[in-house]
Amino acid sequence: MRYVIEVYRSHDGVCGSVASESCASPRPFHGWLELLSLLEPPQPDGAAQDVPPLREPPGAGRAAP
Numbered sequence: 001m002r003y004v005i006e007v008y009r010s011h012d013g014v015c016g017s018v019a020s021e022s023c024a025s026p027r028p029f030h031g032w033l034e035l036l037s038l039l040e041p042p043q044p045d046g047a048a049q050d051v052p053p054l055r056e057p058p059g060a061g062r063a064a065p
Helices: 032-039
Strands: 003-010 013-020 027-030
Touching: 003 032, 013 032, 027 032
Parallel strands: none
Antiparallel strands: 003 013, 013 027
């Protein structure tokens, strides 16, 4: 996969656009996390269901004395 990333600094942080071989037009982003989410491969439809639910550690619901 090949990406073309344009990054600009703004008063709010970074912004720009990402174009890939599989995307017809560049997708804009605002911030590093949004950029990273555009670079991650898409998840299959059932992938999120394979992850077990998070459990709280023992004693997490107790109040401190």
